[in-house]
Amino acid sequence: MILLALTCVLICAVLIALAAIWQRVRRAPPQWAQEKSLYASFMADVDRRLAAGNIDADQAREERAEAGRALLKASDRPETSGNMKPLHGYIALGLVAVASAWLYLFVGHPKLADQPYKQRLAAWTRLAQSQPDSLPPKAMAAVLRQGQHDHAKEVDYWLFLGRIDMLAGNNYQGAQDYQKARELAPQTFTAWSELGEALTFVGGGVSGPDAKAAFQNALKLNAKDPRAHYYLGQQAISDGDYETARTHLTAALSAMAPNDVSRRQVQDALNSIAPAEAAAQAMNTRILGMVAGLEGQLQANPENPDGWARLLRSYDVLGDRQKRAAAQAAMQSHYARRPDVIADILTRAQTRVGSEGEAK
Structure with a gap:
């Protein structure tokens, strides 16, 4: 406690000392510095014009005198940088520091209980x-x-x-x-x-493996549990298993009371299956078209590592393991004497997923 109080006092002293040093070394007001700069520039211009013969010595002397009077008048203006006296500033800074330290001791003591x-x-x-x-x-x-x-x-x-x-x-x-x-x-x-x-x-x-297992156990104990059917149906939509999704969501609606406020949520999920399925079919159609084009290109010119990698990747997206295995066997047969190329194709087929646009 004493150490903390001494630390606060030391911080206050350092702040006051820094304020005092700033008061001593602070520069002249910016406005006065600007006036002196303008005066120096004007005097240099007078000397330049006199040397070039644009004005005579009497005119130069008169302009210098006028500039000097203007500079003296500017120096007589009161400073506008602030009206607080240094001593008042020190006192205010010290009071703020002491008040902050006192407030911390009152409400921020580390040993205070969480009352x-x-x-x-x-x-x-x-x-x-x-x-x-x-x-x-x-x-x-x-x-x-x-x-x-x-x-x-x-x-x-x-x-x-x-x-x-x-x-x-x-x-x-x-x-x-x-x-x-x-x-x-x-x-x-x-x-x-x-x-x-x-x-x-x-x-x-996302219903991960543990969540799915919990829902399946719930259905074993009660086959009409709407909560389990709903979440399993939602996850089936995400997995692209639309028939399973329809089965679960339809079962959930059948098990719910007519006035159940959650019926609308389940019905919306059931209604979302058709557009999701249509979008998936459209994507599959695009991929099938790309696959057919790739197969034709590779039959005409099998020396195409990038094409083989895209073809294998496309079969992975479609989930057609049989055709993927056949394509991989054909690729390995063509590059039988170049195992490094085979390894590169297999690596790219696994790591660069979803780039069907590359087949163009």
Whole structure:
């Protein structure tokens, strides 16, 4: 504590010393410096014109005198750079430094307890007991988490806490809550389903392997779980498996009540399948046309490493493993005596994905 106070005093002294040095070494006001510069330029011009014979000595003497009078008049004008006296500046700077140090000692001491948060948590707890609907999700999650030791073996507690964490945007924490509920009751489909949803949110909207496994386990326990069907359908759309997507989303709609507010979201996802499928088919048509052109070029001139790489890459995009294997065998047969070219083609086919425009 004493060391901190001495440090603050030292900082104040350094600031005051720097201000004093600045007052002593500061330059003349910019306006006065400009006046002197103009005077020097004018005098140089007078000397130049006198040497060139444009004016005589009497006229030059008169112009010099006039310029000197103008310079003296400028020097008599009061400075406009500020009206605060140096001593007043030192005092003000010292007061600001001392006030800052005092404020830090009062509210920023590192050993002060986090009383404001404890007070807020106590207020949230009282509000949760009297008016729970008025409490924001983050505050409610903080209140509920106080009882995690007393309710550690209660499935409903972890399920409810997980829902509150999800509402609060604490997706990772929500996933952990649902994981604990799943461990306590592995036969509860809701725990699996909500765990999959939380993991999807943690993945940025992508249902990874763990999320898919959770949804599939939920469907094993309840084949009509709309949440599991919805997310599996969404992921099937992303994967390009449109028939599977239709199956899951249709099942989700069938399992939902007519007045369920989530029906619109599921219906929109179902309606998005047709345009997504049409776009994918159009892309496949373009790729098939490119593939046909490449095959024709390579039959006419097989000495084309870049063309072979694009052809293999195109079959990868189409997912046609059989034709890719046939094309790779033909390429390897042509370059049988040049293994370095074969290796280069295979590398480019794997690393340069999605460049179908190169076939033009």
